[in-house]
Amino acid sequence: MTQEEIRTRVHQFIRKNFLFDEKATLTDDQSLLGSGVVDSTGILELISFLEDTCKIKFEDSELVADNFDTVNRISSFVAHKLA
Amino acid sequence: MCGIAGIVNVADRHEPPSRELLTSMISAIRYRGPDEYGLYRDRRAGLVHARLSLIDLTAGQQPLANEDKSLWIIYNGEIFNYVELRSELLALGHRFRTHSDTEVIVHAYEAWGVRCFARLNGQWALALWDSKAGRLILSRDRIGVRPLYVREERGRVWFASEVKAIFADPSVPRALDPRGLDQTFTYWASLPPVSLFTGIEELAPGSVREYESDGTKHDTLFWRPSYPVAPPDEYPLSLDEATEALAEKLETATRLRVLRADVPVGSYLSGGLDSSVTAWMGRKAKEGVFRTYSIRFEDAEYDETAYQRAMAATIDSDHQELVVRRSDIARVFPDVVRHTERPVLRTAPAPLFLLSRLVRDSGIKAVLTGEGADEMLAGYDIFREAAIRLFWSRQPHSTARPKLFDRLYPYLARSPQQAKGMALQFWKRGLERAGEPGFSHDPRWWTTSQLKRFFSPGLREAIERRPPGGPLDDLPEEFSRWDPLAQAQYVEVVTLLSGYLISSQGDRMLMAHSVEGRFPFLDADVMEFCNGLPARYKLAGLNEKFILKRVARGIVPESIINRPKQPYRAPDAVSFVEPGAPGYVAELLSEESLRDAGMFDVPAARGLYAKCLARAKDPAGEGVFSNADNMGLVGLLSAQLVHHQLVRARGLVDDARIEYKTLIDRAPIQQLSGTA
Numbered sequence: 001m002t003q004e005e006i007r008t009r010v011h012q013f014i015r016k017n018f019l020f021d022e023k024a025t026l027t028d029d030q031s032l033l034g035s036g037v038v039d040s041t042g043i044l045e046l047i048s049f050l051e052d053t054c055k056i057k058f059e060d061s062e063l064v065a066d067n068f069d070t071v072n073r074i075s076s077f078v079a080h081k082l083a
Numbered sequence: 084m085c086g087i088a089g090i091v092n093v094a095d096r097h098e099p100p101s102r103e104l105l106t107s108m109i110s111a112i113r114y115r116g117p118d119e120y121g122l123y124r125d126r127r128a129g130l131v132h133a134r135l136s137l138i139d140l141t142a143g144q145q146p147l148a149n150e151d152k153s154l155w156i157i158y159n160g161e162i163f164n165y166v167e168l169r170s171e172l173l174a175l176g177h178r179f180r181t182h183s184d185t186e187v188i189v190h191a192y193e194a195w196g197v198r199c200f201a202r203l204n205g206q207w208a209l210a211l212w213d214s215k216a217g218r219l220i221l222s223r224d225r226i227g228v229r230p231l232y233v234r235e236e237r238g239r240v241w242f243a244s245e246v247k248a249i250f251a252d253p254s255v256p257r258a259l260d261p262r263g264l265d266q267t268f269t270y271w272a273s274l275p276p277v278s279l280f281t282g283i284e285e286l287a288p289g290s291v292r293e294y295e296s297d298g299t300k301h302d303t304l305f306w307r308p309s310y311p312v313a314p315p316d317e318y319p320l321s322l323d324e325a326t327e328a329l330a331e332k333l334e335t336a337t338r339l340r341v342l343r344a345d346v347p348v349g350s351y352l353s354g355g356l357d358s359s360v361t362a363w364m365g366r367k368a369k370e371g372v373f374r375t376y377s378i379r380f381e382d383a384e385y386d387e388t389a390y391q392r393a394m395a396a397t398i399d400s401d402h403q404e405l406v407v408r409r410s411d412i413a414r415v416f417p418d419v420v421r422h423t424e425r426p427v428l429r430t431a432p433a434p435l436f437l438l439s440r441l442v443r444d445s446g447i448k449a450v451l452t453g454e455g456a457d458e459m460l461a462g463y464d465i466f467r468e469a470a471i472r473l474f475w476s477r478q479p480h481s482t483a484r485p486k487l488f489d490r491l492y493p494y495l496a497r498s499p500q501q502a503k504g505m506a507l508q509f510w511k512r513g514l515e516r517a518g519e520p521g522f523s524h525d526p527r528w529w530t531t532s533q534l535k536r537f538f539s540p541g542l543r544e545a546i547e548r549r550p551p552g553g554p555l556d557d558l559p560e561e562f563s564r565w566d567p568l569a570q571a572q573y574v575e576v577v578t579l580l581s582g583y584l585i586s587s588q589g590d591r592m593l594m595a596h597s598v599e600g601r602f603p604f605l606d607a608d609v610m611e612f613c614n615g616l617p618a619r620y621k622l623a624g625l626n627e628k629f630i631l632k633r634v635a636r637g638i639v640p641e642s643i644i645n646r647p648k649q650p651y652r653a654p655d656a657v658s659f660v661e662p663g664a665p666g667y668v669a670e671l672l673s674e675e676s677l678r679d680a681g682m683f684d685v686p687a688a689r690g691l692y693a694k695c696l697a698r699a700k701d702p703a704g705e706g707v708f709s710n711a712d713n714m715g716l717v718g719l720l721s722a723q724l725v726h727h728q729l730v731r732a733r734g735l736v737d738d739a740r741i742e743y744k745t746l747i748d749r750a751p752i753q754q755l756s757g758t759a
Contacts, residue, residue, distance in 0.1 A: 018711075019536065020690030033508045036533040040505035041709035065504040 001054060003079035010071050013049050018042060028072040033065065043068060054078055085145070086115030086133040086594075087157040087231075088248040089210055091219045094238025094298035099750040100129035106741050107251040109133050112244055113741070115159070115594045121145045121745030123155050128212045128219070132157040132745075135597055137344045137449055143183035144745045149193060150178055153215040156189050159244055160207030160229045161599070163339040163606070168202065184343075192220070197291045201305045204607040208286075210242060217296025225306045226455070226605050227275075227288030227581040230590060234283050238298050245591075246283055246424050247729060256282065257730045259722075261542055262551035264682060267426050268534045268718065270554065272582025277551055279425045279725065288581050308576045310569035310614050312561050318617045325620055326633040329612060333634065336606035337364035340451055348601065349374035349442065350451040352394050352402070353651060354387030356631060357453025357462070359394045359639045361603055365451045366398040375400040376442055376450065378434045381408045382654050393640045405441050407434045409658040413665050416658075417724055422595045423587040424729060426722040428531065428714040430653045435592040443596040454589060455604030458580045459613035460628045461568060461621035462648060467491050469523035469571050470622060472510055476517035485510070490625055493647070520555045520562060523571035524578070534715050537683050537691065554578050568618040656708045656716040660692075660699040671723040680726040683719055691715050 001009075007028070015022055018037050032038040038046060046068065051057060056078070067077045088108040090100035105122055109131040113120075116133030123130045123146035132145040138161070146155045162168070165184035168191055173179070177190040184205070191199035192211055197220065206228035211220040221242055223231050234241040234249050241249045250257055258281040263273035275285040286292060289306035311318075320328060341348045350362040352375045366373045375398075377391040388404070395402035412433040419436045420427070442450055457463045471491065475484040485507050492506075513525045521528070535543075554577050562570060585602075593600045603609060613621075616630065623629035627648060635644050659668045670676060672692045677685045695716050698708060708716075 016690065017694055020687035020694075021684070022686075033505060034512065036529065039530065039533070039709055039711045040509050042711055043505045045709060063504065065508040068505075069508070 001079075001082060003075050006054065006078050007071060007075040009053060010046075010050075010074050013046070014038070014071070017045065017049075026071070029070050031069050032071075033069055046074075050074070050078055054082060056081055085135050085159040086112040086244045086248070087131070087159050087208065087210060088112065088243035089128065089130040089157065089212075089241075090252075091128040091210075091212065091240045091242075091294070092238060093217075093219060093235075093240050093294040093296070093300075095127055095217065095296065097127075097239055099124060099126055102129070102748070104252055105129045105131045108243060108248040110741055111248045111251040114597055115244060117597050119144060119744040120741050121157075122743050123157075123212075123745075123747045123749075125214055125749040126751060127217065128155075128214065130155060130157045130210060130212060135448060135599060137161070137346055137599060139181055139183040140345050142181040143185055145185060146745060146747065147181070147183070147185050147189065149189050153213065154189055154193065155212045155214065156185060156209060158185050158188060158207060158209035160205055160209065160224065161343065161601070162187060162203050162205035162207065163336075163343055164204040166343070197222075197293060197303060198305075200291055206602070206605070208244060219294040220291060221286055221294075222291045223286050223288050225289045225607060225610070226576070226585060228585055228590060228600070228602065228605065230586060231286040232278060232283050233286055233292070236282075240294060242286075246278065246280055247421075249283060250729065258282075259682065259726060259730060261545035262549065264426070264538075264542065264722065265535070265546045266551050266553070267428075267722075268538075269528050269532050270578045270582065271428055271531065272578060272587070273425065274552070274554060274578065274582060280729075288577075307559055308573050308610070308614060309559065309561075310565040310573065311617075312564040316617075318615075318620075322620060322630070322633070325616060326630055329609075329616075329630055330634045332606075332609050332612050333360070333603055334364050334367070336603040336609050337361060337451065338368040339606075340601040340603055341365050341368040344449055346448050347372075347374070348449045348451060349376060349445075349447045350400075351375070351438070351453070352377045352391045352400075353453065354390035354394070354643070355453065355649065355651075356628060356635055356639065356643060357456035357604065358451075359390075359453075359643050360456075360631065360635050361451050361453045362394060362400065363398055363638045364603065366400060373398065373400045374445065374447055375402045376438055376445075377402065377404045378438050379404050379406045380434075380653065381406060385652050385654065387649060390643050390646065393642060397638075397640055403441060403445060405434075405438055407437060407653065409654045409661060410663065411437060412653060412658040413661075413668070416720070417667060417728065418595070419592070420721050420724040421728050422591040423721075424591070424725065425587060426718055426725055427583070427587050428534075428718045428721075430655050430658060430717055431651060432588045432592050434653050435588055436595055439593045439596040439598045442598045448597065449599040449601055450593070451601050451603060452589075453604065454585060454600070454602045455580070455610075456628065456631060458572060458576050459604050459610060460631045461572065461618075462628045462631075463575065464491065464648070464650070465523060465527060465575065466568060466571050466622055467625050467627060468510065468526070469567065470625065472514060473517050473522070473567055475511075476514045479511075479514055487625065518567075520558060520570065521574065523567070524574050530710070531714065533711060534718055537687050537715060537719060539681055539684050542682050566618040568622055569614070572614075655713040656695050657699060659716060659720060660695045662699075668720065671720060671727060676723060676727070679731075680723055682722055682726065688719055691719065 116135040118136045119134040121132040148155050162184040165187040172190045206224045208229035208231035260281040262277050263279040266273045275287040278285040291303045293301045350365045379388045380386040412430050419433045471487045620630045
């Protein structure tokens with residue numbers, strides 16, 4: 001899966017599951033926690049989704065806000081992990 | 084404890100209110116006082132009362148008047164210092180016909196005017212009609228334990244304990260107020276004078292309203308929470324002395340609440356510190372059988388049975404338990420919301436609705452609860468969170484300071500980095516606003532406000548056109564000079580305690596089954612004392628309710644004193660999306676119903692519902708919902724229920740016959756329109 005594909009899937013997932021609106025504004029650099037799109041329990045849903053979709057497992061040490069706070073960071077981190 | 088309703092023509096140019104209409108109004112809230120009914124009517128005013136008899140069972144009927152029958156009262160509540168006030172009034176020459184607290188208010192008003200309310204120690208919502216002067220007085224207790232709603236139109240005033248009694252008048256338009264919705268989805272409750280309904284005002288706690296015969300009105304606040312501005316080291320009592328004084332005041336408050344009733348009073352036992360202390364003191368106040376009641380949960384996550392039983396055994400009470408399942412919550416939720424008359428973001432009121440039924444069925448009409456202790460003595464996590472955030476804000480780059488959150492939430496220390504990092508990110512928000520009013524509540528309000536994502540464009544526009552105020556708009560002058568803990572306590576009292584806990588989770592759930600709640604921690608003297616305490620006696624470091632734990636030593640089992648605080652919660656969203664959930668859920672969250680109510684964005688609301696349904700079916704995600712989804716589903720569903728049951732519904736009136744035990748009708752005969 002390319003970084004672009006990951007980015008698209010993450011966008012879709014967040015729109016469907018957190019914004020409940022296919023057309024909602026969501027930029028690649030928007031802080032998901034900081035803008036209230038995802039709450040601290042909701043982030044676990046996002047992580048499970050990534051693990052299932054990309055067939056990867058995150059180590060505890062990787063699960064820090066820095067890796068998951070924006071669509072950009074998520075896609076580059078996951079792409080890096082898949083590489 | 085009772086229900087009241089009335090219509091008064093404050094400007095004298097209307098027909099007298101009809102008996103039929105007054106009867107419909109009281110009938111709509113008859114569960115608040117099923118023992119007796121009373122009606123008073125004259126050329127301008129109609130007052131109706133439904134009574135739950137607790138004091139002076141034979142003579143305390145209402146409406147009740149002064150000696151010359153010019154001043155009439157209907158009243159819901161209890162004045163716990165009425166015996167003392169009565170002696171004072173007797174010495175001033177007032178004559179009494181009954182031994183009820185009701186009559187004391189009438190004479191207190193005659194003696195001291197509207198200043199009398201500051202002298203009452205109790206919980207009340209009342210109307211006084213001075214037929215000679217043509218003056219209507221409405222008042223509510225300090226915290227707003229007893230509800231009171233008002234509507235005015237062209238010189239006519241409607242008022243009642245619950246909105247549905249005002250809606251019993253078919254001429255009253257019914258619509259949801261966008262401002263009330265906006266506040267609910269920020270602060271968890273609408274804030275007086277705003278209510279959930281357009282044109283209906285909630286009378287502010289601790290206030291008096293006077294309508295004069297020319298139709299003018301005047302509002303006075305006679306009480307608001309207030310805290311010391313003096314440096315904390317000047318407090319005169321040592322910790323030991325203060326502990327002793329608090330114990331004494333609480334015992335007095337509890338004793339008054341047990342003994343000032345001509346029926347037995349029981350107690351709730353949650354398994355926590357507050358209700359344990361209350362029950363122990365209630366038990367001590369009177370010889371004989373003492374009954375206690377507890378909620379147990381089938382879901383182990385919420386259950387506190389072991390602690391409840393330990394306390395019941397300690398005081399040797401006649402203990403009854405009610406086991407609540409998810410399906411019970413879903414089943415009674417429409418009834419719950421019919422009584423709260425406002426959206427709720429948690430299902431926590433539902434088990435309390437069921438518990439009050441158990442109390443009533445066991446023959447008890449009044450119960451003590453520990454409500455108020457967390458607000459008066461700093462029990463909630465929100466106070467501890469605020470303390471840590473404040474400490475952190477002084478060194479925002481510190482990594483050591485936020486480690487204190489591990490002490491607040493021990494599960495964090497055990498959690499993988501994920502939860503921790505995310506949680507810290509959350510608490511870090513707004514750190515730079517330390518010292519500003521509302522800093523303590525910022526995370527909660529911000530989280531809750533995210534739910535407005537579900538509001539429809541129409542609702543958003545209405546809110547933008549006329550934005551509601553908030554609790555920070557009208558702060559007491561000395562607010563900024565209070566300790567940060569006191570500031571947080573103030574905000575908590577005027578928002579969550581008055582607007583949600585004591586109403587949606589308190590009065591409304593109790594009165595649904597004709598049970599009166601009595602709250603020693605909300606006693607006027609206890610509140611003054613607690614508010615006067617230095618912050619360090621309440622929150623010692625991060626040790627919450629520090630002084631109350633000292634009061635509890637030796638009377639409450641150590642296991643209860645030392646247990647980590649467990650917030651009272653019930654299963655939320657999962658209750659409504661399990662297989663076998665009742666049909667109304669799908670119906671009210673259908674495209675058609677959502678569109679009809681117009682509050683929510685249809686695709687967004689449908690999306691949330693679909694997500695929750697899918698999650699309930701997913702074996703991995705079963706029962707695990709994010710906080711946002713839990714609050715979202717419960718909030719949307721309850722708002723839909725409010726709309727369906729109170730705005731759309733026709734025939735709100737229970738037409739069962741009302742027989743008046745007290746009936747005084749002075750309306751001119753030619754104007755007599757309709758009969759009971």
